[in-house]
Amino acid sequence: MKKLILSLVALLATATMSAQKMLVLYYSETGTTKTVAQELQKQLIADIESIECVTPYTGNFQETIQRGQREMQSKEWPALKPLTKKIADYDVVFLGYPIWFGTYANPIYTLLNEQDFSGKTVVPFCTxxxxxxETSTDALRKALPKATVVDGFGLRKARIAEAEKEVGQFLKTKKYKKD
Known part of the structure; x- marks a missing residue:
């Protein structure tokens, strides 16, 4: 009887999650995080949108480091282009970013200051x-007290070729999709 009840609870949780409207929202400078975002979108059959800076980073590693450090010191975050999707229309937001200086990339600071995530489930993913x-998830929880920030998914850049397999395993383990 106990197994039956647990099975029903698991089935209900999976059905509830799959009935929720999901958005994969991400920032990617070099394309690595974009690869993971596209894999999430494909496996979840979710909507997807890229976060874009008004003044893009150059892609040059040293220049990006210098600009990023200046922004962090001054707390003057990069301006973003408007999103085409409305966060209010979604129940679950998979929020992706590369790790910069031990936490989420600077454009995410702007996003968190400009958008309302109240009542949303936020699933962080990073490269x-x-x-x-862990550090970026903790920072998201502090920045989004009115959202539910759950444990997320991280993929080391050196393992990007394994994105399909590792994303699938994460989604199954966390019950975001069935086998």
Whole structure:
């Protein structure tokens, strides 16, 4: 009987999650995070949108580091182009970013200041060289007290070729999709 009840609860949770409207929203400078975002979108059959800066970063590593450090020191975050999707229309937002300086990339600061995530479930996902998912998730929880920020997914840049497999495993484990 206990197994039956647990099975029904799991089935209901999966059905509820799949009935929710999901958005994959991401910032990617080099394309690595975009790869993960597109894989999430494909496997979830969700809407997707890229976060874009009005003045893009150059893509030059050293210049990006210097600009990013200036922005962090001054707390003057990059201006963003308007989103075409409305966050209010979604129940779950998969929020993706590369890790910069141990946390989410600077354009995410702007996004969090400009958009209302109240009542949303936010699933962070990130790409990184060495670490950052836990620190960035904690920072998101502090920045979005009116949202439910759940444990997310991180993929080391060196493992990007495994994105399809690892995203699928994450989504199944967290019950965002069935087998």
């Amino acid at each position: 990184f060289g060495t670490s950052g998912l």
